[in-house]
Amino acid sequence: MNDKDYQAILAKLTLDEKVCMCSGSTTWLTQPIKRDDVDIPAVRMSDGPVGLRREKMSGGVNIMQIPEPATCFPGAVTTASSWDEDLIEEVGHAIAVEAQSLGVSTVLGPGVNIKRSPLCGRNFEYFSEDPFLAGRMGAAWVHGVQKTNVGTSLKHYLANNQEYIRMCIDSIVDERTLREIYMPAFEHIVKTEHPTTVMCSYNRLNGTYLSDNKRFLTDVLRDEWGYKGIVVSDWGAVNNRAEGIKAGMDLEMPGGKGIGFNGNNIYNALENGTLTEEDIDKVVLRLIKFAYENKVREVDGVTYDVEEHNQIARRAAEGGAVLLKNDGALPLKANQSIAVIGKLAKKLRYQGGGSSHILPHKVTSFLDALDNAGQKYEYADGYTLKGEGYKKSLIKKAVKAAKGKDAVLLFIGLTDAFESEGYDRSHIKMPTSHVTLVNELLKVNKNVIVVLSCGSPVEIGEWDKGVKAILNVYLGGQAGGEATYNLLYGKVNPSGKLAETFPVCENDYLGSKYFRMGPRTVEYRESVYVGYRYYDSAKK
Numbered sequence: 001m002n003d004k005d006y007q008a009i010l011a012k013l014t015l016d017e018k019v020c021m022c023s024g025s026t027t028w029l030t031q032p033i034k035r036d037d038v039d040i041p042a043v044r045m046s047d048g049p050v051g052l053r054r055e056k057m058s059g060g061v062n063i064m065q066i067p068e069p070a071t072c073f074p075g076a077v078t079t080a081s082s083w084d085e086d087l088i089e090e091v092g093h094a095i096a097v098e099a100q101s102l103g104v105s106t107v108l109g110p111g112v113n114i115k116r117s118p119l120c121g122r123n124f125e126y127f128s129e130d131p132f133l134a135g136r137m138g139a140a141w142v143h144g145v146q147k148t149n150v151g152t153s154l155k156h157y158l159a160n161n162q163e164y165i166r167m168c169i170d171s172i173v174d175e176r177t178l179r180e181i182y183m184p185a186f187e188h189i190v191k192t193e194h195p196t197t198v199m200c201s202y203n204r205l206n207g208t209y210l211s212d213n214k215r216f217l218t219d220v221l222r223d224e225w226g227y228k229g230i231v232v233s234d235w236g237a238v239n240n241r242a243e244g245i246k247a248g249m250d251l252e253m254p255g256g257k258g259i260g261f262n263g264n265n266i267y268n269a270l271e272n273g274t275l276t277e278e279d280i281d282k283v284v285l286r287l288i289k290f291a292y293e294n295k296v297r298e299v300d301g302v303t304y305d306v307e308e309h310n311q312i313a314r315r316a317a318e319g320g321a322v323l324l325k326n327d328g329a330l331p332l333k334a335n336q337s338i339a340v341i342g343k344l345a346k347k348l349r350y351q352g353g354g355s356s357h358i359l360p361h362k363v364t365s366f367l368d369a370l371d372n373a374g375q376k377y378e379y380a381d382g383y384t385l386k387g388e389g390y391k392k393s394l395i396k397k398a399v400k401a402a403k404g405k406d407a408v409l410l411f412i413g414l415t416d417a418f419e420s421e422g423y424d425r426s427h428i429k430m431p432t433s434h435v436t437l438v439n440e441l442l443k444v445n446k447n448v449i450v451v452l453s454c455g456s457p458v459e460i461g462e463w464d465k466g467v468k469a470i471l472n473v474y475l476g477g478q479a480g481g482e483a484t485y486n487l488l489y490g491k492v493n494p495s496g497k498l499a500e501t502f503p504v505c506e507n508d509y510l511g512s513k514y515f516r517m518g519p520r521t522v523e524y525r526e527s528v529y530v531g532y533r534y535y536d537s538a539k540k
């Protein structure tokens with residue numbers, strides 16, 4: 001099929017059919033049109049960057065539905081630290097194969113928003129504070145997915161760097177800062193990988209919602225960068241549908257039966273002359289092309305080896321782990337006696353919360369990995385995963401287990417409550433119970449090795465001095481425990497490097513001062529001084 005064929009199909013559509021096509025038919029499907037001589041297929045989309053979240057039934061939004069099991073790979077925060085494009089491409093490719101096996105034709109990722117501040121609750125889904133790195137890593141992911149003929153959605157475009165009132169916050173950003181920090185990752189991926197879709201974000205940018213922002217959706221994205229794919233709204237991000245059509249926002253998601261949630265707005269605008277059928281045609285022509293090129297793929301025939309994908313997930317976790325400190329305590333030797341302390345060793349925190357949250361095929365915790373390797377250890381919880389407060393009884397048991405051991409492997413970090421899509425962090429400190437635990441253990445054993453799990457930087461200044469080593473495994477995906485075992489015992493060399501700055505203290509960072517603004521606007525007053533650009537300039 002070529003452009004002429006798509007034009008011919010467009011010419012056959014009624015106005016009502018065109019309006020229907022401007023939004024999806026369910027939460028995840030685009031609107032098919034089937035009658036006499038028209039047969040436009042539907043496109044099925046699913047989240048998301050860490051693995052496939054194909055829901056068993058359509059209808060409902062996000063985490064309310066039960067997903068099909070899939071491989072949970074490490075998130076962008078982890079894979080970015082590998083700085084390894086081949087590895088990220090391999091992850092993308094594996095996700096695409098899983099998408100094909102479940103009839104999904106577009107995977108909603110990658111997220112390439114810049115980590116403006118460690119306080120953003122969704123940072124674990126993003127690659128870096130640096131636009132060049134975010135662009136290169138995101139491009140590798142898109143390449144891996146699209147080479148399998150599965151589509152992607154480059155998100156969330158643009159200046160969506162916080163979760164706090166993300167649906168309506170107005171990001172006030174000057175042109176230089178946009179061009180140097182917030183746009184380049186998108187620009188690079190659009191120009192080099194041609195993602196099938198770009199997802200516009202919920203927020204406003206300099207006064208205008210992205211979903212009806214002609215400047216960024218058409219003048220920049222299409223006219224400057226040459227984008228030929230479609231723009232899809234983040235789920236529920238549509239402000240004014242008719243304005244969106246004029247601005248180049250092709251597809252409203254999710255959708256419903258018929259003309260969807262905002263079809264009336266389109267008819268009203270046609271009636272009062274603020275929108276023309278030609279405006280609609282431009283959008284619908286792109287949607288027809290998209291539907292034919294990305295139609296739901298056949299489920300039959302595509303299968304994958306679950307264990308093979310588990311090994312890719314393990315290698316990605318190993319590649320992204322960063323050895324933050326090592327005074328010679330690592331690697332461990334098999335004959336050393338060890339205490340393993342911390343609930344996170346038993347109940348691995350391997351992914352973040354929100355729309356990227358998936359149902360993994362299996363999860364290997366660190367304790368599972370030790371058991372599989374036949375390694376002896378003494379274990380104590382040390383803390384509970386609920387709340388921050390510590391329990392004296394748990395600390396006492398941990399101290400007892402640590403006494404006299406050659407090494408103490410202490411698993412600490414952020415629990416689910418501290419970070420997620422949907423809200424920001426109120427501080428970047430570690431849970432108090434974890435800090436207390438470090439300090440109590442150091443009183444009885446000098447050989448404490450910390451394994452850190454988190455989706456975004458934490459302050460380490462309060463507790464890092466006395467410990468012998470810190471291995472940051474971030475959120476390692478379903479095989480994170482196995483990867484951690486391999487890294488600690490020297491089967492694999494930890495070779496990741498941070499893709500973001502860990503501030504000694506939150507207030508050292510200028511961006512923290514301007515992060516929480518409000519009530520309806522956030523001014524990016526730190527300008528281009530994001531992450532290391534600030535610390536280097538301020539000599540901090």
Ligand code: BGC
Pocket residue numbers: 047048062108155234235355
């Ligand atoms: C998220 C997107 C996601 C979409 C569909 C939105 O709330 O911001 O990243 O792709 O939901 O689940």
